[in-house]
Amino acid sequence: MKHIGIIITDRNDPTAQAFQNACVSNNIKPHMIDLREKKVIIGESLSLQIADRDLQQLDVIIVRDVGAGGFDGVSFRFDVLRQLEQEGVPIINSPVSIQNAANKYYASSLMAKAGLPIPKTMVVQDTGNALNILDRMEDAVIKPIFGYKGKDIVRIKDGTIINNDGTTNDSELEGTIDAILEQRGMLYIQEYIANPGRDIRAFVVNGKVIAAIYRTAPEGAWINNLSQGGNESRCELSSYQIELCIKASRSVGTYFAGVDLIEELNGSNNGNGDKSLILEINATPSVAGIYKAWGINAAKYIIKNISSDL
Structure with a gap:
């Protein structure tokens, strides 16, 4: 029997459970692994075990979630994954591809290098330049480089901060920019x-789009993430959108990914009537939205693809 490790932080997470069940249905032994429980003793040799489980003996490791927290802790857990990869254990998605996708600045750079359409993006490290850019853009969003689930995003339209529900925020713009810079040290605008x-979340597995959903924001809101109250519905992608998603996944090196597209209302089309842009890529995506809309079990699809190579 083959053995697959599933890196988790929450055993009750629906996606983690979907991977576990998919392993069982394919006659594969799943091992749920929380890297926050990992301790290492470095001496003459390096132990890569958790409890009595030798992680180097696993046939494959799938990364669902390495956990948030302080930089040192997150970095350590990625180091463990890299060490396992160096020891010959296949890691899906690879540590490098997860880090590529998680870093919005670097992911945008990789997609731009691949010739993919993305929103106009600028990065600054001081208030003066930030205010000038926001004035020129007229309507912009400031995102945390390592943000997730639509959290901590700030929209500024004509110098006014817009809340997620579409109402205006009376906070002073310059002070808000100063506060974000003090916390993050830079601004991704x-x-x-x-x-x-709405936006689109497409699920890509091994160079193929298996399904896509619309994520529609609650009435009056402008953030579409399901975790922020958005609703999922079926989406049929155009051939051009499918091509974009596959190329986006390839550009950051993911085996499977959630690729987010936005349909631009007023932009110029791409020669075929399509005005889609790529917003970002998630290398540890939830499978819940695709399943609710389509009944497609992406975890089962991933495990089936992996097991055929074992």
């Missing part, structure tokens, strides 16, 4: 794309 009130 992206042009806000006027859209139909």
Whole structure:
């Protein structure tokens, strides 16, 4: 029997459970592994075990979630994954591809290098330049480089901060920019794309789009993430959108990924009537939205693809 390790932080997470069940249904032994429990003793040799489980003996490791927290802790857990990879254990997604996708600045750079359409993006490290950019863009969003689930995003339109529900925020803009800079040390500023009130999450596995959903924001809101109250519905992608998603996944090196597209209302098309732009890539995506909309079990699809190579 083959053995697959599943890196988790929450045993009750629906995606983690979906991977576990998919292993069982394919006659594979799943091992749920929380790297926060890992301790290492470095001496004449390096132990890569958790409890009595030798991680080097696993046939494959799938990364669902390494956990958040302080930089040192997260970095250590990625170091463990890299060490396992160096010892010959296949890691899916690879540590490098997860880090590529998680870093919005670097992911945007990789996608731009691959010639993929993304919103106008600028990065600055001081308030003066930030205010000038926001004035020129007129409508923009400031995102944390390592943000997730639509959290901590700030929208600024014509110098006014716009809350997620569409109402205005009376906070003073310069003070808000100063506070964000003090916390993060830089600003990742992206042009806000006027859209139909939705974005698209496509699930890519091994160079193929298996399904896509619309994520529609609650009425009046502008953040579409399901974790922020958005609703999922079926989406049929155009051939051009499918090509974008596959190329985006390839550009950051992921085996499977959630690729987010936005349909620009007022932009110029790409020669075929399509005005889609790539917002970002998630290398540890939830499978819940795709399953609710389509009944497609992406975890089962991933495990089936992996097991055929074991």
